[in-house]
Amino acid sequence: MGTKFLWDFRFLLLVAAGFFIYIQIRLFATQSQYAERLATVVESENQCNSQTRRLIDQISMQQGHIVALEEEKKQRDQEYMQMKALVQDLEGKGIRSLTDKSQAHVAAVVIMACNRADYLERTLNSILKYQSPVAKKYPLFVSQDGSDPNVKKKAMSYKQLTFLQHVDSSPVHTERPGELIAYYKIARHYKWALDKLFYTHNFSRVIILEDDMEIAPDFFDYFEATAALMEKDKSIMAVSSWNDNGQKQFVHDPYVLYRSDFFPGLGWMLSRSTWDELSQKWPKAYWDDWLRLQENHKGRQFIRPEVCRTYNFGELGSSLGQFFRQYLEPIKLNDVQVDWKSMDLSYLMEDKYKDHFAQIVKSAKPISGVDAALKASNVGGDVRIKYKDQSDFERIARQFGIFEEWKDGVPRTAYKGVVVFRYRGPNSVFLVGPNSLKELGI
Numbered sequence: 001m002g003t004k005f006l007w008d009f010r011f012l013l014l015v016a017a018g019f020f021i022y023i024q025i026r027l028f029a030t031q032s033q034y035a036e037r038l039a040t041v042v043e044s045e046n047q048c049n050s051q052t053r054r055l056i057d058q059i060s061m062q063q064g065h066i067v068a069l070e071e072e073k074k075q076r077d078q079e080y081m082q083m084k085a086l087v088q089d090l091e092g093k094g095i096r097s098l099t100d101k102s103q104a105h106v107a108a109v110v111i112m113a114c115n116r117a118d119y120l121e122r123t124l125n126s127i128l129k130y131q132s133p134v135a136k137k138y139p140l141f142v143s144q145d146g147s148d149p150n151v152k153k154k155a156m157s158y159k160q161l162t163f164l165q166h167v168d169s170s171p172v173h174t175e176r177p178g179e180l181i182a183y184y185k186i187a188r189h190y191k192w193a194l195d196k197l198f199y200t201h202n203f204s205r206v207i208i209l210e211d212d213m214e215i216a217p218d219f220f221d222y223f224e225a226t227a228a229l230m231e232k233d234k235s236i237m238a239v240s241s242w243n244d245n246g247q248k249q250f251v252h253d254p255y256v257l258y259r260s261d262f263f264p265g266l267g268w269m270l271s272r273s274t275w276d277e278l279s280q281k282w283p284k285a286y287w288d289d290w291l292r293l294q295e296n297h298k299g300r301q302f303i304r305p306e307v308c309r310t311y312n313f314g315e316l317g318s319s320l321g322q323f324f325r326q327y328l329e330p331i332k333l334n335d336v337q338v339d340w341k342s343m344d345l346s347y348l349m350e351d352k353y354k355d356h357f358a359q360i361v362k363s364a365k366p367i368s369g370v371d372a373a374l375k376a377s378n379v380g381g382d383v384r385i386k387y388k389d390q391s392d393f394e395r396i397a398r399q400f401g402i403f404e405e406w407k408d409g410v411p412r413t414a415y416k417g418v419v420v421f422r423y424r425g426p427n428s429v430f431l432v433g434p435n436s437l438k439e440l441g442i
């Protein structure tokens, strides 16, 4: 019994030992499994850490860049301020050297250019031909809108002029559908160039030309004489070298000038006092139409010649082909060297002009009827024809072939509603509005 018990006990012990060993083995297996997993976790954690380190490295490197860029910006700003001061200094010197001679200036002459280098060359050659002998009185500028390299190169190749460049890349927002961005850019360019000449360069008058114009031999004498007139008579808003009805068949006398309520444009002279006013409210686009609004005139007029002192050869660009052939190509460019200094222009002064003009209108023979143009050519002297309204005017204008267009209630070239042009030689035709005679006191 005792032995059996012992044997049983040993057997149990053996089983227990076996079980213990088994447990140990399992434990070991589990442990090593865990250890493996742990190793993987540690490894991946290490990997994460190194990634984080890399990121941190990158961030600090970027911060380094930022600091360097900030440093650079500071330096650039400083350089910019220095350059700006230098430019201001130079401009100041430029202005002083220009204003030192300002007594001798009649007007600055500016050619508005954009991207037509060949046109600009033709214009410049025409202007320099007559400007060179009077260059001191008429400092010459070319103002380019944009950065066409050929125009810039062309302009810079002339030593006789100062080159201005307007580069404005800010976007244009047209106000109505179908409008061309070009008209907005042109208006901006005009404002910029005129501000530059009147305010930076301190000129008291500026003559504005475009890059597709030729000028007459007496162009500069004409503007010198009318500058004096403009100085004396503040009711003259600007002087133009252009007559809209200046085609060969409608002009005769190169000595005659007129006042007009219609802004003729195309080769015109403006004084600083007028620019002070216009600059403030300059329109975003269509500046010439805007300048034809009567509210902008405040009762003032423009001076225009009978025979044009500028010729517009630009068939391309903003002038349409058909328009060019009908109205611009047949323009008579004056070829007579008029001695404007010796001319008495006092008849153009506000206080005299109305009576002067009334007198010539009054002495013209009144004619009427549907075949006015035919009658006018048979009468053989000055005639006047009344029109009832705009459409009646257009009908008569069409018979003669003059401009039909009106702007803000005023026909082109009109003075107090009267449009005058020559017909078959020296005879004048006056198209007289419904209120014209009353306004002229006839």
Ligand SMILES: *[C@@H]1O[C@H](CO)[C@@H](O)[C@H](O)[C@H]1NC(C)=O
Pocket (backbone or CB within 6 Å): 095, 099, 102, 202, 203, 204
């Ligand atoms: C600008 O010109 C006017 C004369 O037209 C003169 O009185 C004025 O002092 C000038 N201004 C400068 C800054 O030179």
